[in-house]
Amino acid sequence: MASGMFALALFLLGDLALGEGGHGQHCPWTNHWEWSGMFQVQEGDWLSWNVEKGENGEYAMDSMKIIVLGVSQSSVQTLEDLEDMAENLFHGNLTTAASGVVLLPGAAYLLSFSQDLWLSQFKIQAPVGGKLAFFTEHLPEEFENKLHYLKAADGSDVEPMEEESSMECADMADAGIEPVKGLQEKRWAEVIGASFLTIIPSIFGIAVLAASFSKQLSSWGKKALQFANSSACGVVFAAAIFLLMPESIELVSAGKESESLAAGVWGAAVIGGWFLGVMIDHSCSIVTWMWSQTWQQMSRKAVGRKLPRTEILKSQTAQAAPKSPRLHS
Structure with a gap:
């Protein structure tokens, strides 16, 4: 499934990069x-x-x-x-x-x-x-x-x-090339449909393997999935950079004194965007962890305050219960 989503993302990126830029x-x-x-x-x-x-x-x-x-x-x-x-x-x-x-x-x-x-x-x-x-x-x-x-x-x-x-x-x-009417319109349905058609064999093969080796896959499947997702994200990120690089460098270089300065600005923007995403992700993780720790401490304190009352109720119930007479031989 990760490879399928990766293929779909590449198709959409290609459509975004070339959908309006064709001659x-x-x-x-x-x-x-x-x-x-x-x-x-x-x-x-x-x-x-x-x-x-x-x-x-x-x-x-x-x-x-x-x-x-x-x-x-x-x-x-x-x-x-x-x-x-x-x-x-x-x-x-x-x-x-x-x-x-x-x-x-x-x-x-x-x-x-x-x-x-x-x-x-x-x-x-x-x-x-x-x-x-x-x-x-x-x-x-x-x-x-x-x-x-x-x-x-x-x-x-x-x-x-x-x-x-x-x-x-x-x-x-x-050159004998006929202009295509409506080329400016993005054909999202065709792109998405073609993407899913190309990944159907892969999905079918993965399903067959999963059914055949379900026990073996269950042990290491979760560990392998995180590496597969990381790899897919890296490839999509790299594809986006290479697709945007020619036009973006040309736009950034406008008004700059040299190409090296424009390349530096563009590279800093790419790294800064990636670093911002990492910071947001880690910040959300830290906030979530701190909130979970605070909630656990509050729960423990609440349980600690309720425990004496429970013990008191148990003792009162035991005292109020009638005692059965002892039988002497």
Whole structure:
């Protein structure tokens, strides 16, 4: 049974880790924008959104709609969570912005490119928390020639921590991969059902062995069970860590100066979470043991106080009972 629960836990962990992270889950592409991305930068830093002319000396488009949204640092919102807000802004009143204008988060703009220059730049200041989301009418890469589309004040490229684009759906179509409708919905019933189907042979085999060696198993079965449970918990914990490691390190590293610092923070969080669970378990065990000891002492004292009364009642009963006459020979 322990192995069965372990298999079920692994299936559920895999579903949690991959259920919403698969590529192409937003296909077929129905959004009015071609690209969206979320970035994590230093709070208050200035960024430059760059639009270049191509090698032919022309912009890919004369203008482009763009939505700029600020996201709270403590928020767990994803691009999918922001789509409704972006949709409303995309079809609302757009502010025309020429090259050099500062783009404010929470607004929709129609970028007007400078035809006299090879480059049009738009300034953006990172909001509180330093988290920004962009929704663009066209792919930013269409306007790249020599410069990255988003750069920091020091000239370094700023890469998205999460992005979606219509090109992913186009690549899937070119590869002949049909998008699965409703892929975003978690199929819990199928996962749980498949898990139980895979463990039925194991459960049947364990039941047969238990029936055949019931006497032998009864002596050491309880001792072996605690080791089996400990091993299963360790494997599930390790599987969860390895499943979460790639994305979690990427999220933690956002805004950090180095990868080693991000890895240290992530490792400390994992160890701290495990240590917190151990402390809670041991604290509950100590409190339970202290309560049981206190209860036993209270019970003993109560019995000690009741004992003299019982003896008195016995003596009074013996005195009140009539004595049988003695027979003399």
